[in-house]
Amino acid sequence: MTRENRWAALAVLLTAVFMDMVDNQIVTIALPTIQRELDASSSALQWTATGYTLAFALTLITGGRLGDRFGHRAVFVLGTAGFGLASLAAGLSGNIAMLLVARVAQGVFAGLMVPQVLSFIHAEFSGPAQGRAMGFYGMTFPLGGLAGPLLGGVLTQADLFGWHWRTIFFVNVPIAAAAAVGALLVMPRRGAGRGGADVVGVLVLASALLAVLYPLVQGRELGWPTWTFLLMAASVPLLGLFVAWERRATAPLIRLDMFRNRAVSVGLPVMLIFYCGMGGFFVLTLYLQDGLGYSPLRTALTMLPATVGIVAGNGLGMPLVPKLGRLVPMAGVVLLVAGALAMVAVAGTDVSPWQLVVPILLFGAGLGLGSSSLMMITLGGVGAADTGAVSGVVNTVVQLGTAAGPATVGTAFFNTLGDGGYVAATRTALTVGVVLLGVALLACFLLPRTARASAADRPHRSLTPNSS
Template sequence: MTTTTAAPATARRAHPLLLTALLTAQFMALLDTSVVNVAGPTIRTDLDTGGAGLQLVVSGYTIVYAMLIVTGSRLGGRHGFRRIFGVGLVVFTAASLACGLAWDETSLIAARAVQGGGAALMVPQVLNLIQATYAGADRARAMGRYAATIAGGMVAGQVLGGLLVSADLFGLSWRPVFLINLPVGIVLYVLARRVLPDGGVPSARGLDLPGLALLAPALLALVVPLVMGHELDWPTWGWVSLAGCVVLFVLFGFVERRASHPLIPAALLRVPGVLPGAVTLLLAMTAFGGLMFSTALYVQGGLGYSALEAGLTFIPASLVFATVSLRWQVLPAAWHPRLPMIGMPIGALGFAANAWTFRTGQPLPVLLATMAAGSFGLGVAYSPVMTLALRRVPLPQVSDASGLMVTMIQLGQVLGVAVFGTLYLSVGGDFHHAGEVTALWIAATVLLTTVPAARLRR
């Protein structure tokens, strides 16, 4: 099978530490996606936050992140990847300080939203630079490390959050989970100034402000009622908001068809692999985000684990995902297009087994084994999905393609927390039953990904 890839634009200027700097930024952003899952109960007690407020602390970051990623990616293409990366890193680090100093629920939610905006400027430049700098086998290896970083960042957030909350450094309780970003952000800024190439995509598209003005309220109208509906007993305004989000998405589609520089160009969606890859990532990350959030609730609220113990339960699954993501290339090349179709059903079986462990109250080693099995399946599929989805994207469309894929990853996590978190909290009965029902729906979502993944093989 003949494939085409974008010619690397910055290969001659690539610094040996370039990938390290990029993946560190990706790691930081993902860390702050998941760190609140474990720190959540402590935050809830300290700030007297309700369940809906806690979900907004978690998802407020990823809502803004998802809304602005395409715009952030396009700004990088127009004004230089290094420049926009640096701006995003400064905003992200400053907002982390504001999170650590938050005095109530409202101030923390607001700071998390600003933090998400910084991540939306910073993170798209990671894929932009991987696409523009590496080609062929080098790009495949970079994608494998990228996928391993995603697994590590998501789970490290759980573990590090548990360690920091349990340590109660200087009597600051949960606040160090955000304050730790300050020294890391400062060091990374200095490194990035030295190793990131200063360039963009000469033909990068302009901004689509009308599209953004419709997409932002559409996402809010979808996520906020899902997050707050359970605690507020599904008020009328929530149903009106959900209906309004449908109208806003229809208007968004209408405006995008006539926009000079649409957020999601039709030409990009016609590139082979891009659309099925984006849908596959959206479904997979919805399931993964829901699994992380609901399992953290199950082991802390149901089994009575501490924040540290809850974080440690995610380590085996993370190691399995990261290892498989790094090693899938050793398989024969003829197998690579089939890996998403192999991995996703394995993942679905693993998460269905999770449902059994929740229902029967199996001991911790059994729960760890079923989570690892599900992560093995996702690990088999994830990096090949990214590689197959982006392999034919021409250089002028790199920024848009990177923005689209990262948007799907982040939007999936938002929907996972909102949908499966609400499902877990809404299901009647004890926590065993809630965990079982939620895990079964997560398994069904993973199995559904085989439909778009099958198109990647073609």
């Protein structure tokens, strides 16, 4: 593959990743509008956000392995085309049930296309070029995550063709089609013939996660019956069953020996808690629109400083990690906590966008600094030969944290809303987010002191039997 073609192929792949991240967040701004038009309950709103990310998370590792087995280009094209069709179905939804099904389908197909990106980077780039490609890849996530709310606000308020919130899904259709055609033209046909799918592992892991997330989202509306607590407790033996199965599976979903490295065994849980704390954006959207009466566009513009913070944080974090190691994600978490506490202090019944500039900027800077550095440190603990499966594990943890955020922080918000109103609910939910981030900060002390420390004990063999 020529140098020009590989960069063109990377551009196509990153377009799809950007589209996925935009779609992951674009619905956040439109949630109050969707709730009014489709007469959705508060738990349905949480599932609109959580259903996508949960389906995405559960498909990522399998998607990586399928790419190793049937070819990264074939699986990427399938995922991209399916994502476009699912987006079309979401835009055509006539009720909240149809929308939730379409959102889950979007998550499944996104889980097929996204893991192929890291696989492609490891297979086609090396040396400094691979570092640049990884830099572009790492920046795509936070930029897409913040472009989503802005685009959601613009499209929802513009009401193009009378489609209103449906436009946020229809816009994916031509982009997905262009990405699928582009991949067929410039992506190489390599990576086929290896790996397999651990269907049992996927089902057991999905059961364990749903045992936690379902009662968290639905428990408040149901009055927290006893079975909700029993179901959450059942997640522990289910996770134990998952570990036992992975130890004996011939093609395990996750090879457990990768956790012998400290950068991986600590980095993944820290990433999970870190992204769970991001549920603050879910709460902030509801507070600004339903509590303060902001329009979708004004809400999106209010959140725009986070994009500046993310770009700055990401740009600083990438080169600093080799020198400062765990201090970089710790600084990111501190900035996030500072931003959240500033939002708690500012929250009131009459807040202007200017009062939120600094808190949201700090929040974005912490997100950019923490997300890029945590990913680099964690990936630094595994062999570079690993492609689909390792990519899937890291991205799965990120998505699980993103899915758990609205479930945990959102539950605290809605539990307080009835008695205390939007201001009290927002402050309570953001405080819960701060507690989660505090746990992540303490866990960062368990990371290797420097990136070199994690590289020193890096395994020299592939952690999976299928590498490109």
